[in-house]
Each structure stands twice: as structure tokens, then as C-alpha cells.
Amino acid sequence: MAGHSQFKNIMHRKGAQDARRARQFARLIREITVAARHGLPDPASNPRLRAAVTAARQANMPKDTVDRAIKKATGAGAGDDYAEVRYEGYGPAGVAVIVEALTDNRNRTASDVRSAFSKHGGALxxxxxxSFMFNRLGVIRYPAAVATADAMLEAAIEAGAENAESDDETHEVTxxxxxxxxxxxxxxxRFGAPESxxxxxxxxxxxxxxxxxxxxxxxLLxxxxxxxxxxxxxxNFDIPEAVMQKLSA
Structure with a gap:
């Protein structure tokens, strides 16, 4: 296992789930707000909003919370105006890190991100x-139960994807x-709404x-x-399984 998904798995085992769920909902609401404000308020006609609403459903966000976020974004005096910003830097051991944020105060966010890097052995x-050490890709995930690996690969290639990888739990199309x-x-x-x-x-x-x-x-993460x-x-990090077990113990 490698990369940020590995970090997420470790953090998931550490508890504090209520706080993490609250942060997840706040992030999803921001994404819904930005998507609705910069496109049509109808998910069927706004691909970014549809993706945000799908992610909210996967996180079990109540429908009325989703609807309120869309209405707030498109109503009169639509509230906070979030800007999309990206930060790049190096963490300990020269690990390359990309941070994506939605913020209503660029100075605050830049200061907070820079401080996090500095305090934990990195540099913004x-x-x-x-970013030259990364590829930017579209990633679509489905539960393994929706199709066989062969069927998903065939459908992905027909749709114009580059690849589909499957395991016992997930199909991942890029x-x-x-x-x-x-x-x-x-x-x-063909398969219904994706997991993400x-x-x-x-x-x-x-x-x-x-x-x-x-x-x-x-x-740092x-x-x-x-x-x-x-x-x-x-x-861009890899943690060997033996080290993972020690860290998550």
C-alpha cells in the first residue's frame, strides 16, 4: 500500500471518528457550494455538482443538508465565496506533498499550511x-459486487478509460x-452511481x-x-507493511 490512502487507513484506526466525520461533512458542503455557485444548481446538468452530491451520499450526509448547501450557494447573498488553491512542498525524507484547499481567506490558509509544514519537518x-512528480487523472471507484473484473475492464475501455484495476473490494477506473x-x-x-x-x-x-x-x-499529514x-x-510515499503494523498498533 502507498500514498495518502494508506495514511487515511492509519488515521481511521486511531478513533476520533465524530470529529473526522464533522470535518468530512464541512469539506463536502464547501465542494457542493462551489460546484453549485459556478454552474447550474441542478446536479443532472452540472457534472461537478453531481460528483459532489454523490460523494455526500456515500458519506451518508442527510439529503436536507445537501439541499440546504445548494440553496445557500445559489440564493440571494449567497454567503462565503470560496477560492480553490493548491499548495506544494516537501515533507520529511523529501516526500512530495500536494495540498488542495477551498478557502474564503487565502492568507489564513497559506499561513496555516506553511506552519504545518514547518512544524513537522517539511517546507512549503x-x-x-x-506536481511534475505526479499525474493528474480521473479516478472512478465502484464496489467489487457491481461487476466482474473483466466486465468492468471492458466497460471502462469502451467508455474511453485508460485502465481498470480490481480487487476483492473495489474496481478502480482511471x-x-x-x-x-x-x-x-x-x-x-451501465452500473449506477459510482462509490466515488x-x-x-x-x-x-x-x-x-x-x-x-x-x-x-x-x-504532517x-x-x-x-x-x-x-x-x-x-x-508520494510508500510505507512497508511491517512498518504500517507498528504505526497502527
Whole structure:
């Protein structure tokens, strides 16, 4: 296992689920707000909003909460105006980190992100200082039960995807970002709404970490994850299974 999904698995085992759920809902509401404000308020006609609403449903967000977020975004005096910003830098052991945020105060968010990097052995860099080590891809995930691996791969390729990988729990389809909505809609027509569908940064190389360096990096990722403005964090690290077990014990 590698990358941010590994960090998420570790954090999930540590508890504090109520606080994490509240942060997750806050992030989803921000994404719904931005999507509704910059496009049509109807998910059927707004691909980004449809993806945000799907993510909210997967997180078991109440429907009335979703509806209120859309109405607030499109109503008179629509409230906070969030800007999309990306930060890039290096964590402990030279791990490349990309942080995506939605913020109503760029100065506050930049200061908080820079502080998190500094306190945990990293350094915030300039835009594009590490993104060249990642590919930007559309990623669509389905539960394994919706189709066989062969059927999902066939459907993905027909829809214009680059690849589909399957295991006992999940089908993961990847595609170029310019084909993301076309591929997602084709798969949704065939298999129903996906478990998740979004654009992600995927590292092209990984830094393997020992226990000490892994612990330091995870402290940085945890600090970023606790920031309400931060939507997503991506990093090019690999933690061996033996080290994972020690860290999550």
C-alpha cells in the first residue's frame, strides 16, 4: 500500500471518528457550494455538482443538508465565496506533498499550511515545485459486487478509460482528465452511481519510509487533514507493511 490512502487507513484506526466525520461533512458542503455557485444548481446538468452530491451520499450526509448547501450557494447573498488553491512542498525524507484547499481567506490558509509544514519537518514550496512528480487523472471507484473484473475492464475501455484495476473490494477506473465526465457518465449509465468519482494526483515515483520517517510524515499529514480549509492531500510515499503494523498498533 502507498500514498495518502494508506495514511487515511492509519488515521481511521486511531478513533476520533465524530470529529473526522464533522470535518468530512464541512469539506463536502464547501465542494457542493462551489460546484453549485459556478454552474447550474441542478446536479443532472452540472457534472461537478453531481460528483459532489454523490460523494455526500456515500458519506451518508442527510439529503436536507445537501439541499440546504445548494440553496445557500445559489440564493440571494449567497454567503462565503470560496477560492480553490493548491499548495506544494516537501515533507520529511523529501516526500512530495500536494495540498488542495477551498478557502474564503487565502492568507489564513497559506499561513496555516506553511506552519504545518514547518512544524513537522517539511517546507512549503512554490506552485509546480512538486506536481511534475505526479499525474493528474480521473479516478472512478465502484464496489467489487457491481461487476466482474473483466466486465468492468471492458466497460471502462469502451467508455474511453485508460485502465481498470480490481480487487476483492473495489474496481478502480482511471482516465485522462479531459475524458473524466464522459467516462464517468458512461459507467454510471451501465452500473449506477459510482462509490466515488473525482480528479486525483497520482505519484509517478514513491519514497519508501522507515518507521521514524513514516511517523514524522504522518504527523504532517494529520495536521493538514485537521485543517478545515484543506480538501485533499496527496503524497508520494510508500510505507512497508511491517512498518504500517507498528504505526497502527
Amino acid at each position: 514550496g512554490e506552485t509546480n515545485s512538486v 482516465c485522462p482528465i479531459e475524458d473524466f465526465f464522459t467516462v464517468r457518465d458512461a459507467l454510471e449509465a 468519482a473525482k480528479l486525483e494526483w497520482r505519484p509517478t515515483t514513491l519514497v519508501t519510509l522507515d518507521e521514524d520517517r513514516a511517523a514524522g510524515l504522518l504527523k 494529520d495536521a493538514l487533514d485537521e485543517n478545515d480549509d484543506v480538501q485533499n492531500v496527496y503524497a
